[in-house]
Amino acid sequence: MQWMASNMPAEAGGPAGPGTDFSMIERSRQRSFELYRLDPGRGEPPRVLTTSALKNHREPMERFMRIARSGMEVLFGQIREAGYVVLLTDTHGVAVDFINNPLFDQDWRRAGLWLGSCWTEEKEGTCAVALANLEQRAITVHHEEHFRAPNKKLTCSAVPIFGTDGRMLAVLDASAIESPDDKRSQHLVLQMVRSAARMAEDANFLHEFEHHSVLRLARRRDFLEVSADGMVALDEAGRIVAISQSLREQGALLPALGHCIEEVFDLRFEQVMQAAHQGGYPLTTRHLATGTQCFALVRPPRRRPSAPAAPSAAARREVPPEAGADALQVIAGLDPQMQTNAQQALRVLDKGLAILLHGESGSGKEAFAKAMHEASARRAQPFVAVNCAAIPETLIESELFGYREGAFTGARSKGARGKIAQAHGGTLFLDEIGDMPQAMQTRLLRVLAEREVTPLGSEKPIAVDVQLICATHRDLREMVAQGQFRLDLYYRLNSVTLELPALRDRADKNALIDSLLREDGRQLYSRAVAITAAARDLLLRHDWPGNIRQLKNVLRTAMALSGGEAIAPEHLPAEVHGGQPPVLPPERMLSLGSMQEVMVAQVHDERTALLQALKTHHWNVTEAARSLGLSRATVYRHMQRWEIVSPNRLGD
Known part of the structure; x- marks a missing residue:
């Protein structure tokens, strides 16, 4: 918005002036030589983290990765045919998500453009992801501008993504192995990455403040619904509690945080609420500090889900340590591996961690899960077991999430509670999780992240609180590699993995x-x-x-x-x-x-x-x-x- 652009600092992520990229790159090359003492001729590709090490980087990013995924898919659709891969890295330069053309998997791997790859200045020298992280601004590093020899064929355009508090969350990057020599060929790609990064920031803002009133602001009324200039979140009293990154960069509304809407705009909070309840018609207002006219569209707050009655203190009574130990010791028997499993289970119970049991069919996974439930503080609440392989694919959605009356032909007149809701306050055991259809994997991931479930045919979510224990005899890592199991769900489920030995x-x-x-x-x-x-x-x-x-x-x-x-x-x-x-034996042979x-x-x-x-x-x-x-x-x-x-x- 022009009435804010004049206050935008040069280093806040706005358009770079002439020579800005060049000076950033030169400073980076100097650090690579003098500070990190890197060898530019070193030939191996960037380091790729192991699965367990990568999990430590992905887990804190789970919610945002899910939000950013749609923007990444849009960006990839725009540049796929030009031979690009899209990476999302954390602020440590580790690629926590990526989208590529699987036909060129080997090429991406050799180039280090892969899940878990590490793009830091300390290890790789000058590269786009490292500079976007360090300088907190968009940049393209093209061909010979890369420090290390193996990276000099790459072109990489990276843009930082900021959270609702103004701190960096991630870096979005588009990279190609082959591209024209002229760096100007990458200007359009960089703008596409900027646009996708802004989409992710805005989606994260709307999600973060879904229970607040949000004003979408624009100088032009025609663009208000499709391309707002920024967003403002209001609490129940009409105070401004957050502004989107696009407005934060321009600076003019930063002093407005904590102030009532009437003190910042020529607008009463009652008008905002009325517009929200009457369909969100555009409001015409002006910024009091500058007198600039603008338009506002109100998104009403989403009603918080009503949670089922929480278990009483008596029902959720603490279990003495010896009771938990006894419940698991019985199932562990005298086998050393099973006894180790029992000890680890006791340590992680009631810590809010998902637990994955891996073992052959018949090795006692459900019995072990029941013992964990009995050893937990949830022992007085339900233990609900679901065999994902035994439920027909057409019924698993209604079985897990439930449905309201009239949701589909043959539905019960009063609807039905799903297994997840039935397990509220207790333990949900998902057996043979590897056989869950991929469409249901996506819905389950959202339930685990949001801690709420929406029955079929309903728009009202229900809050749920469950201890999740999953089990499988299949190799989920191999299924992930073959595209049969969601990688993000895999990392969500195996916070702790216990291997149950075969009977032999x-x-x-x-x-x-x-x-x-x-x-x-x-x-x-x-x-x-x-x-x-x-x-x-x-x-x-x-x-x-x-x-x-x-x-x-x-x-x-x-x-x-x-x-x-x-x-x-x-x-x-x-x-x-x-x-x-x-x-x-002879003595047991019988007469005719x-x-x-x-x-x-x-x-x-x-x-x-x-x-x-x-x-x-x-x-x-x-x-x-x-x-x-x-x-x-x-x-x-x-x-x-x-x-x-x-x-x-x-x-x-």
């Missing part, structure tokens, strides 16, 4: 067998069931691809076949015998006369075992067959032979 690797298999025989034996026979040394040896030597879940099913089946007597090798499935049917009676009893026991396995696995034939060491075809044949009908087919 656990040192306490003996103790686990005894524990299951004791627990399940009491359920079936009101006492612990014994096991012979030969049968135990078979169990200890088996590799258990289904882990604890498989062991439990094998033991329950063996208990049924043994009739509550000591489990012997012949009661164990063929898979435990290496695929061969069990051989009875008694064989028919035994066969009848064996059929009864086998039918009972199959029925129990089907019920345990909720009539999932594949899982039941795996637990019994049989093929699916064999299970179906036995079901037909013994007239076992799934409850889902009773009405057929």
Whole structure:
């Protein structure tokens, strides 16, 4: 706005005067030689941080990265065909986000234009990102202006992005490996980066003050809705609490911070509120200090979400340390790795950190998550488990976020609360998170960042407070590399990762067998069931691809076949015998006369075992067959032979 431009200081980020870039670059080159003693001929590309080191830079930037992403995508769409990559770096020069053409991944990597790359003057010498950070102004560093030899083919245009308090948040950069020699060819690119950076600043301002009234100001009424000159945020009393970076750079409104709107503009706060409630029609006003006329459009404050009743102090009572230790110690058993997991879990519980459990299917991830819940201060509140792989993709959105009445055909008349809202105050366990559809990954990321959920068909968000625990058997890092899992969600979920060992690797298999025989034996026979040394040896030597879940099913089946007597090798499935049917010892061979009676009893026991396995696995034939060491075809044949009908087919 012209009525403010006269106050803009030369170093605040406005248009650079002749020779400004040149003097900045010369000062940087001098520092690179004399202060950092860099070798301009050093040949390796810029350093790229490891995944764990990069996480420390990304986590503080998560909210802003999500806001800036749209501007980055717009910028990339404008310059993609010209061979550019778009980087967002933090104030340490580390690339925390980037967009590129994947066809040229190897070229970008070799040039150091990659996620986690470090562009600092201390390491790279003169480069655009480093100068934008140091000088806090927009700049293009072109070809030979770069200090180090490997960077001299690059052209880089970088623009600082400022927060609502005027401090730097990030740097937006557009770089290309090949470009014309004339630096003037980059003037338009720099302006595009400036525009995208301003979009990110304005979007961040609107998000930061979404619960405040915001005035969009412009000298020209025609441009008010599409390209405002700046924004002002007002509190409930009409005081100016913030101004956007575009106005901050011009300086004229800085003294207005903390003053009422009437003291700065020829405008009453009642007029602002009336305009907001009546559809936001433009207001005509003038800046009292300069007398300059301008126009204002009011964005009303967003109503704060009403949170469900917070758990009472009694409900959220502190759990004694020994109670938490006991809950996790039981699940950890005597295995050193599991005991380490239990100790780490106790340290991070109730710290607001998301926890990721990684382990093979059946290794006890949900049981461990329940133990963590019991060990936390949320133990009196709900533990809500969601298997992301078991819910059809068409239903997972309504299952997680809920819906209001009439949201879709077939919706309940009163709507439904989603699993996330049901877990308010307690623990939300997302099992098989790697199988969550990508569209839902985006929505989940927003829920985690905003701590609120909006049901389908509703515009009113609901505040939620949950301890998030996720689990997967998949390699999420590999899925990220293949574009199957969002990188930002991955970093959000694995604040703490606990590796649960496979059963074959656990040192306490003996103790686990005894524990299951004791627990399940009491359920079936009101006492612990014994096991012979030969049968135990078979169990200890088996590799258990289904882990604890498989062991439990094998033991329950063996208990049924043994009739509550000591489990012997012949009661164990063929898979435990290496695929061969069990051989009875000579002393247990039966006469032909008694064989028919035994066969009848064996059929009864086998039918009972199959029925129990089907019920345990909720009539999932594949899982039941795996637990019994049989093929699916064999299970179906036995079901037909013994007239076992799934409850889902009773009405057929």
